[in-house]
Amino acid sequence: MTETVSAPAPEGSEPLAETPTVVWDGIARGYVPAEPLPVPASVRLHTTAVDDVDxxxxxxxxxxxxxxxxxxxxxxxxxxxxxxxxxxxxxxxxxxxxxxxxxxxxxxxxxxxxxxxxxxxxxxxxxxxxxxxxxxxxxxxxxxxxxxxxxxxxxxxxxxxxxxxxxxxxxxxxxxxxxxxxxxxxxxxxxxxxxxxxxxxxxxxxxxxxxxxxxxxxxxxxxxxxxxxxxxxxxxxxxxxxxxxxxxxxxxxxxxxxxxxxxxxxxxxxxxxTVAERLARIPDGTWSHRMYAEAAHTGDNATYVYRMTVRKEGEHLYVDNRGTDSQTGSINVTYAGFVGAFLSALTASLASDLAGAYGGVYRRVHFDLVPGTLSCADFPAAVSPSGIYTMETLISLAGTVIGQMLACAEPEIARLAIGPAHPAFYAMISGGTTADGTPFIATNANNMIGSLAASPAEDGVDFGGHFWIPEGTASNVEELELLWPMLYLYRRAMPGGADGAGRHRGGRGFLEAAIPWGAPGLAAAVYVDESFPKVVGARGANPGSVGHFRLKHGSDVHRSFEAGKIPQDFDTISGTQAAIEAKGPALMVAEDAVWEWTGANATGFGDPLTREPERVAVDVAAGSLPAEAAERVYGVVLTGTGTTDVAADSAATDVRRRDLLAARLAAASAPGLVRTAPADARLHLLGGELALAEFNGARHFVSVTGRAVLGPVTGNYKDGCAVLERPVRDLAPEYATHKARAGYTVRHREYLCPVTGLRIETEILRDGDEPLHDIALAPTKES
Structure with missing residues (x-):
């Protein structure tokens, strides 16, 4: 696994011979084992096996x-x-x-x-x-x-x-x-x-x-x-x-x-x-996606991109990270991290029924990674925060790419897609000394409560954990209070809203608040505070949540206790709110301080304006969606004011949604001449409003409801869409941020059916980045 490079020759001299540079040896670069593995002859490996076992x-x-x-x-x-x-x-x-x-x-x-x-x-x-x-x-x-x-x-x-x-x-x-x-x-x-x-x-x-x-x-x-x-x-x-x-x-x-x-x-x-047979039921093609991180280290406010591309040929997958930014700061992982992230998402989607017998699956996956990048860093890149940031980003990225690939498969394989994970492990790590001087480090991993993304067929799971750690559990509040000098004020579900909305909504996460207790204070060493969402919703759904960490100094929580009240709303607690960075320094938390941090609502699937109105009404009646969000997010007009008599007004909802779709198209840039697929062309659904249709001897991307022809399967279907772009902060109040944060300039791009205005796909991108060509299918012999 040695790379060679030609060194430039001095002017007037003979060119220098190729000289070896860094090898994939686990020292200067991540370790990639040679095949066959060069095991010294002094070591004997058992290799014999009987021919047959009953x-x-x-x-x-x-x-x-x-x-x-x-x-x-x-x-x-x-x-x-x-x-x-x-x-x-x-x-x-x-x-x-x-x-x-x-x-x-x-x-x-x-x-x-x-x-x-x-x-x-x-x-x-x-x-x-x-x-x-x-x-x-x-x-x-x-x-x-x-x-x-x-x-x-x-x-x-x-x-x-x-x-x-x-x-x-x-x-x-x-x-x-x-x-x-x-x-x-x-x-x-x-x-x-x-x-x-x-x-x-x-x-x-x-x-x-x-x-x-x-x-x-x-x-x-x-x-x-x-x-x-x-x-x-x-x-x-x-x-x-x-x-x-x-x-x-x-x-x-x-x-x-x-x-x-x-x-x-x-x-x-x-x-x-098993995995070869399943791969054979997916058309050959290439699928790509990118995600962004904010801040590479304390004091930084820039944005950085990770990209992943999967090419499927026959019964094999080829994975690369081209388009990923160069390694910097502490948001890197090595070759091992990238490979582990991809394989965890692949096996959870395509081979979970193998119950951990995954070694054979790995044989069908081949990695070709660009070294010196955020997702394949060379020594001496810092990587220690990857367990809370970059690994989850790459798992989510892999889940999105794999979901795109599976959507193009035969229906039995397509329904195996599980959607993207959270882009970070929302958590807080704190430490200090107890009242008797004993040092402690409190790794709060309560985000194991998690939430699961929606699928093409159903809503995500509220508090559903994470697919990449099936046996993971969160602590009871009482366990944490026993272990560490802190007292919890509340832990409850996050409200539904624009974050995670879709035809099928994402699962809901949680938030919790606490104070130091029985100790003079502590230090909040690691926390997650985002200024823009990192995970786009599949097939036109809204992005997931923006994770937040909030801290107030000099609070009135203890005075509330004396009055017999336990504060349940962070915004009503008095105190001085601390300025928080995306990846900030350790924050001193005195005895009179209070903090709150959130998990995340997972992403949905499909355009929120296509969600069944009755399901919106059920969410409102159950208290999982605020009544005002029904019309604001889903275009659903409700009748009734209580939890028992709330219902969707079908006629008013139809009118409201037509108006919202018309407003989308009016604000969007049109693609030019719009063609529609013949009425007798059969659609192969790829989820949401995207489909394949074959006519005139070729396969095309088309929209489902409007049947607009978006382009050939070898091209970029986005070129045939109407495009609506705006700052992601303008998409909904849930994504608001302030001017000093990295997310202020991040864009949200919607690719719309030019006939109906329904979303086909969405994209989050840095200001100035080009749209991504995310699906390209290989032409068939017939086309």
Missing amino acids: PVTFEVVRYSLMNINLEHGQTLQRLSVSPVTMITRDFQPSILTADADVVFLGPYLQYFSNAQSLTIKWILENRAEDPGIAPGDMYVSNDPFVGTPHQPDTIVAAPVFIGDEIFCWVSNVLHHSDVGGSVMGSFCVDATDMFLDPPAFPPFKLVDQGRIRPDIEQMFLRQSRVPRNVHMDLRAAISANLVAAEKITALLKRYGADTVKAVMNRVLDSGEK
């Missing part, structure tokens, strides 16, 4: 392996002491082949999908001869350039031997509360390079033939502000590996190594066959 034995061994991995995860969760592991389930156990292909992944953090595989392959390539790999060994690494998404995510990997051969590996990766760096909690938003980030340790042997090396363990623990927590969690990871390894060894003794290996191979082959 069906009963196959199922018994397959489920035994799957349950061993599940028990691995349960052991890890029970032994850990940090809430981020114990409650949130921010970890992942895996069983891997002798050469580190994933056989089973657990139901926990899915973007750890390739982290353990890459790290173990690196160990086999770089540590096998010195210091060697022996029975009872375990290696530890938190190096993002080798395999982990960011430094708090620490991998512990153990080989399982049969005789003198490595039969397989068991491994886990979990998020530690603090592993050093310039910011408590180790999300170093102020970092401009790796040298202000937490230390990144390439794989080192922590357990040597069953004996933990105390000198190495102490070196790792010394970096942390909460070493006792990290120590207990590290020992939990070691113990959980031992449990899994012992179970696999017993399985080998019962059924024989060659039989178990045959089952593992068949699991991989079956997963590959």
